[in-house]
Amino acid sequence: MKNLSKIVQSLILLMLVAGIESNAQIKFKVSGVITGYEGGKVQLKILETTMKPLKTYTANIVNGRYSFAGDMEYPSTTASLDILAGEKKANFKLALDSGFNEHKIDFTNAPAKIKVLNSVSDVIRIRLDSVNKIPLKDSISLEGRVVDRRTLSYFKVLEEYPDNFYSLWSLVHITRFAGSLSYSDLILDTYDRLGEDLRSSSFGKYLYEKESKKIANDFASQNGKKAPIFTTLTNDKTQFSNASLKGEVYLIVFTASWCGPCRKQLPELKALYGKYKSKGLKLVYVSSDEKLSEWMAYTKNSPKEWIYIPDNINKQFRVVSPLYSVQYLPTHFLINRAGEIVFNTKKANGGMRELEMALEKEL
Numbered sequence: 001m002k003n004l005s006k007i008v009q010s011l012i013l014l015m016l017v018a019g020i021e022s023n024a025q026i027k028f029k030v031s032g033v034i035t036g037y038e039g040g041k042v043q044l045k046i047l048e049t050t051m052k053p054l055k056t057y058t059a060n061i062v063n064g065r066y067s068f069a070g071d072m073e074y075p076s077t078t079a080s081l082d083i084l085a086g087e088k089k090a091n092f093k094l095a096l097d098s099g100f101n102e103h104k105i106d107f108t109n110a111p112a113k114i115k116v117l118n119s120v121s122d123v124i125r126i127r128l129d130s131v132n133k134i135p136l137k138d139s140i141s142l143e144g145r146v147v148d149r150r151t152l153s154y155f156k157v158l159e160e161y162p163d164n165f166y167s168l169w170s171l172v173h174i175t176r177f178a179g180s181l182s183y184s185d186l187i188l189d190t191y192d193r194l195g196e197d198l199r200s201s202s203f204g205k206y207l208y209e210k211e212s213k214k215i216a217n218d219f220a221s222q223n224g225k226k227a228p229i230f231t232t233l234t235n236d237k238t239q240f241s242n243a244s245l246k247g248e249v250y251l252i253v254f255t256a257s258w259c260g261p262c263r264k265q266l267p268e269l270k271a272l273y274g275k276y277k278s279k280g281l282k283l284v285y286v287s288s289d290e291k292l293s294e295w296m297a298y299t300k301n302s303p304k305e306w307i308y309i310p311d312n313i314n315k316q317f318r319v320v321s322p323l324y325s326v327q328y329l330p331t332h333f334l335i336n337r338a339g340e341i342v343f344n345t346k347k348a349n350g351g352m353r354e355l356e357m358a359l360e361k362e363l
Contacts, residue, residue, distance in 0.1 A: 025071035026098045032066045036107035041084040042066045046077060046096065049173040058084075072098060074203065076121045076166035078173070081114065088112065093129070095121035095166055121166035127157045128170060151183060155190045163195040172207050184211045184218075218325035223342060227252075227335045228323040235296065235308040242284065247337050249362045250282035251355075254311075254321060254331040256289050257298035262330045266302070268352045272359075273303060279363040286320050288312045288329060336362050 030044065040061045045053040054073065059066045079096040081103070083089050090112040094103070102117040116122035134150040142152070154174060158167040171190055174183075188211050191199065198204050220228055231241040242250070253269065255262040273283055284307045289295035292313050299308055311320045324333060327346070332355055334343040343358035345351075 026073070026075060028068075028070060028072050028096060028098050028101060030066075030068040030096075030101045030103065032103035032105060034061060034064050034066070034105045034107060036109075036112075037061070037064070037083070037088055037105070043082045043084050044068050044096075045080045045082070046070075046072055047079055048077075049169065050176050051078070051173075053080075072096065074165060074169060076164070076169055078125065078169070083112075093125070095119055095125040097121050097166075120161065120164055124157065124161050124164060124166050124170065128154060131157060147183075147186070151186070155186060158190055159193045162193055163198065165198065168194060168198045168201070168204055168207070172203065175207065175211065184214045187211050213322070214325060217323055221324045221333070221341060221344070221346075223344060225341055226339050227333065227341050230320050230323055232309055232311070232319045235292075235299070235310060240307060240309065242335075245282055245284075245335075246339060248282050249280060249337055249359075250284060250335050251359075252284045252286060252320075252324070252333040252335070254286045254288065254324070254326045254329055256287055256329055257294045258289070259329040265330055265352065270303065272352060272356060273306075276359055276363055277303075277305065281359070281363060283307065284309065286311050288321065334358050334362070 032042065038061075042059050042061060044057045044059070046055045046057075048054050055070065057068045057070050059068055075098045077096050079094055081092045081094060083091075083105075088107050090105075090107070092105075092112075092114040094114060094116050097119060101119065104115045104117065106113050106115075131150060131153045134148075134153060136148050136150055138149045139146045140149055140152070141147075151174070154170075158171055161167045171187060171194075175187055188208065191204070191207055191211075194204065199208070217228070219225075227242065229241065229243050231239060231243075234240050242252075251273075255266075257263075269283075273281060283303075283305075285299065285302070286309045287295045287299075288311060289298070290312055292310055295308075295310050295313075299306075302308075309320060312318055324331070325346070330345070332343070332345045333341055334355065336342045342362060343355060345355070
């Protein structure tokens with residue numbers, strides 16, 4: 001019977017993955033019971049891997065019960081549940097699976113508690129939430145580098161559930177926030193331990209290609225390598241390619257209006273440019289701002305000769321930053337007349353002094 005159960009589970013997963021491949025919407029239902037609470041509304045938000053809402057459903061609480069039915073993009077995801085009305089309010093994070101979901105909420109004692117019944121996905125979520133309590137400063141040495149214990153523990157939990165789609169969803173989720181390229185190989189190691197059905201799904205392939213490309217781009221943007229060539233639009237919507245700077249010494253600066261260290265460094269950057277522009281220095285200023293108005297306001301008093309590139313407006317571009325495997329702001333790349341990267345703060349962790357020393361050698 002256990003073998004039969006595993007076969008049935010595998011068939012279900014295959015059917016769900018097939019639904020993903022064909023971009024079909026996946027159905028879900030929720031039935032909830034609330035004790036110690038009368039009236040009001042409940043709101044269910046289906047979250048994407050960045051934790052931003054994709055869809056929102058609202059239901060009335062009637063006789064201590066509520067229910068939802070709708071569509072979801074993946075077989076498992078994270079959702080939030082909000083009690084909207086009445087004197088007692090609460091917010092819960094939970095895993096939402098395709099098919100039938102059953103909740104029990106207890107308002108008898110504060111704080112209110114929720115239980116998602118018969119859900120392995122929610123067990124994974126609870127364990128991951130527990131892992132998130134580990135301090136980021138708690139680090140260990142792994143193969144000659146320092147890695148925080150929280151992230152390693154996160155991966156280990158997912159490896160215990162290799163055939164649950166929520167493990168893949170959670171692995172994609174952490175790639176949106178880990179930031180540090182040093183985790184890409186560990187993410188791929190965890191991916192390799194997932195079941196074949198998950199790895200071969202479109203979501204699994206997306207994860208593999210994304211992290212593999214990060215590693216490749218990081219290698220391609222190291223000192224001594226030819227600067228990756230890009231073509232994109234500037235602030236005034238004219239096309240620009242750094243290939244047009246062939247034979248020039250130029251500096252690419254990755255920044256954003258909301259970046260505190262970037263704002264603090266900007267006067268130094270202007271002074272550095274003022275010192276070396278007569279020697280031929282060119283500067284390409286690349287933004288991670290999502291709103292063009294904020295980026296334009298931030299740069300209105302900067303030198304007109306700079307080449308301004310909005311690289312993340314409405315999250316639609318992202319042309320330059322991925323090519324140079326930018327993880328933190330500000331990041332600087334100095335390119336010599338041969339088109340080679342001769343200095344980058346991503347690897348050197350240097351500041352303006354180190355950058356100027358590199359400039360002195362090139363101009």
